[in-house]
Amino acid sequence: MKPVRFQLDQSVELLTAHSGLALIGLLLSHTQIAKRLIRYSLPGVLQPGVTHPDVLYAYLGLLCQGKSDFDQIEPFRQDRFFAKSLGIKHVPSSPTLRQRLDLAAASSYDWQNILLEESADLLRALEVPLTPVHATGPEGKALSWLPLDLDVSPFDNSRT
Structure with missing residues (x-):
């Protein structure tokens, strides 16, 4: 097997610890989740400012990082990488996230x-x-x- 080679360059770009979310976003793009949720209506949410897919993808982004508290979305609302990697147009606030997921859980076809x-x-x-x-x-x-286990860390640590 040919060894993996990396090139390290100095960057002026902001680095992120959640780069593995790009892989999650790629997997999500190969599903029909967004199309199905867009057609889905929830009582009291007729024309949402933040779409159902944006709400769900934002929460999945949190869960993939081991975060389950709705308030943990707040730092990611201004994080362009988080939104872009998951295909989110508008990252919801913590109240929107909580309220929408509560409504979805209470609906007849959740x-x-x-x-x-x-x-x-x-x-x-x-x-x-x-x-x-x-x-x-x-x-x-x-x-x-x-068992199903997914790791969002795109690192080769085999010789560390």
């Missing part, structure tokens, strides 16, 4: 179904090999689990 369907479609389209882990449950019942 966004979770869209996410689950699109995730399965993406894995299928990319022909990702899935290998189950087998275990024995209560009363000796055979169980199969399918």
Whole structure:
């Protein structure tokens, strides 16, 4: 195998610790999530200033960094890389994020179904090999689990 070579240059650009979000944005662009959510209406949100896909993608961006608190979106509202990497036009405020996700969770056909369907479609389209882990449950019942772990760090640390 040919060794990976890197070129290090000094830059005047602002560096970001969440560069792996560009990979998440690329994966999201290969789904129909945005198209499906745009057609989706929530009670009380007829013409949102921040679209449903922007809300969902912003929260996914937080989750991919291990952040789950709505208030943790605030520093990213002025972060151009965060928005551009995820394809977000308007990063929502923490109240908008919380209120919209609460409404989506309370609706009859929540966004979770869209996410689950699109995730399965993406894995299928990319022909990702899935290998189950087998275990024995209560009363000796055979169980199969399918672990899925994604790492958004685009670094080769194999020799560190």
